[in-house]
Amino acid sequence: MASPFVFSVAEDVEDDRNYQPGGLFPVKVGDSLGPEGSTRYRIVAKLGYGSYSTVWLARDLVAKRTVAVKIVRASETETSREAAILERLRVSPPLTDPAVLQLLDSFKVTSANGTHQVLVTELAIRLTDVLKLPRIEVNTRNIVRQVLEGLAFIHERGVVHGDLYPDNIGATVDLDSLSEIDIWERCGPPTIVPLVAYDPARDAASFPPHLTYGPDLDGLWKKGFTPREPHVRILDLGCAYLAEQSPSPRCHTPRAYMAPEVLFPTIAHDNRDAQWDWRADIWAMGCTICTIARGGVLFHGGFTVWTRWPDAVEAHQRIGWPISRQFRTKSNPKVFYTPEAADALWATTLLHLQRWGQTAEDAQGLVALLRRMLVIDPMERPTASELLKDPYLISTTTLLNENVSSSI
Numbered sequence: 324m325a326s327p328f329v330f331s332v333a334e335d336v337e338d339d340r341n342y343q344p345g346g347l348f349p350v351k352v353g354d355s356l357g358p359e360g361s362t363r364y365r366i367v368a369k370l371g372y373g374s375y376s377t378v379w380l381a382r383d384l385v386a387k388r389t390v391a392v393k394i395v396r397a398s399e400t401e402t403s404r405e406a407a408i409l410e411r412l413r414v415s416p417p418l419t420d421p422a423v424l425q426l427l428d429s430f431k432v433t434s435a436n437g438t439h440q441v442l443v444t445e446l447a448i449r450l451t452d453v454l455k456l457p458r459i460e461v462n463t464r465n466i467v468r469q470v471l472e473g474l475a476f477i478h479e480r481g482v483v484h485g486d487l488y489p490d491n492i493g494a495t496v497d498l499d500s501l502s503e504i505d506i507w508e509r510c511g512p513p514t515i516v517p518l519v520a521y522d523p524a525r526d527a528a529s530f531p532p533h534l535t536y537g538p539d540l541d542g543l544w545k546k547g548f549t550p551r552e553p554h555v556r557i558l559d560l561g562c563a564y565l566a567e568q569s570p571s572p573r574c575h576t577p578r579a580y581m582a583p584e585v586l587f588p589t590i591a592h593d594n595r596d597a598q599w600d601w602r603a604d605i606w607a608m609g610c611t612i613c614t615i616a617r618g619g620v621l622f623h624g625g626f627t628v629w630t631r632w633p634d635a636v637e638a639h640q641r642i643g644w645p646i647s648r649q650f651r652t653k654s655n656p657k658v659f660y661t662p663e664a665a666d667a668l669w670a671t672t673l674l675h676l677q678r679w680g681q682t683a684e685d686a687q688g689l690v691a692l693l694r695r696m697l698v699i700d701p702m703e704r705p706t707a708s709e710l711l712k713d714p715y716l717i718s719t720t721t722l723l724n725e726n727v728s729s730s731i
């Protein structure tokens with residue numbers, strides 16, 4: 324469908340065709356919104372957009388803090404599980420730092436396009452971006468402990484995340500000391516593209532006057548609005564489900580992070596409704612930790628040139644035992660597994676970790692932990708709580724301050 328707007332842009336902003344009944348909430352910088360028609364949250368800047376929402380930096384004028392406001396498409400508002408899941412993961416004092424993004428408020432707003440769920444949460448940016456900032460203390464063991472504490476917390480509350488990969492691991496940033504005026508002064512005006520409808524009769528209330536680009540917030544983050552030791556947050560519960568729900572919903576984890584019990588049936592038999600549970604989170608978190616700790620990307624989601632199997636399938640076979648008979652098909656690549664092949668794959672990870680500043684002892688400890696998580700048979704994978712007792716995490720050796728401010 325062609326864009327109904329004259330100055331249509333394709334990159335780095337939401338698709339303007341989503342501004343129609345059932346679609347996105349029309350909003351712009353400077354607007355205010357809140358529960359029951361209040362004006363509690365003032366929109367300060369664009370943070371991003373996804374398939375179902377736009378996300379904005381906003382100032383909470385009541386609590387005097389800076390928050391993220393996610394406004395969900397009208398068509399998704401009834402079916403979205405995110406508010407219920409975030410509600411379940413909300414903590415109250417004395418538990419204050421659970422490593423899972425915290426919901427602060429939720430309400431609904433109405434526009435010409437319908438009713439939209441609004442989720443007000445803490446502000447968080449990607450952990451991999453935080454680790455590149457100057458003055459940040461990168462303590463890999465501490466970060467691994469935090470992500471596993473977050474995952475244990477999610478699972479103990481009966482939630483399966485379902486979309487774990489490095490972009491969905493964040494860290495807190497604290498802009499509470501800055502008013503909206505401070506932020507505008509520091510960031511300057513946002514780049515905008517006017518939305519001019521071809522059809523003069525198009526309902527002007529169904530789209531904002533312009534599309535807004537996110538400002539470059541790097542300058543702000545560099546000014547020290549993040550704690551020196553990152554406070555990890557597991558993000559994006561949009562694909563999560565309650566463990567008691569059966570059957571499990573479709574798994575949206577990217578292929579490179581998808582557990583074999585989901586990846587094999589999906590690729591081999593186009594079984595897009597394969598069953599999976601918290602054990603698939605353990606696998607995905609293992610791959611995620613490896614990347615965040617700079618052990619490299621373990622499995623690649625792209626397809627090999629010579630089969631219709633993604634590289635990840637081959638690699639899964641290398642680290643595990645041969646995949647079970649039920650997944651073998653004519654186009655299934657040869658089974659590669661030998662203990663030596665598995666060791667070789669892990670030796671590369673070990674090398675990466677050491678190259679990026681970990682001691683041999685720490686790197687070996689981390690690889691041993693990852694090998695416990697990345698087990699082909701889901702029934703053999705430990706829970707996140709069990710993993711928190713791994714020798715790597717309870718080790719009493721002095722933590723090294725691996726201060727690496729260069730890129731990941």
Ligand SMILES: Nc1ncnc2c1ncn2[C@@H]1O[C@H](COP(=O)(O)OP(=O)(O)OP(=O)(O)O)[C@@H](O)[C@H]1O
Pocket residue numbers: 370371372373374375376377378391393424444445446447448559561
């Ligand atoms: N709490 C937050 N703090 C800062 N930025 C955020 C926050 N939540 C979301 N964002 C930004 O908004 C973008 C879209 O958010 P999110 O992925 O939750 O939306 P979505 O509609 O569920 O998208 P999808 O399902 O396609 O990933 C993120 O990539 C991120 O850049």
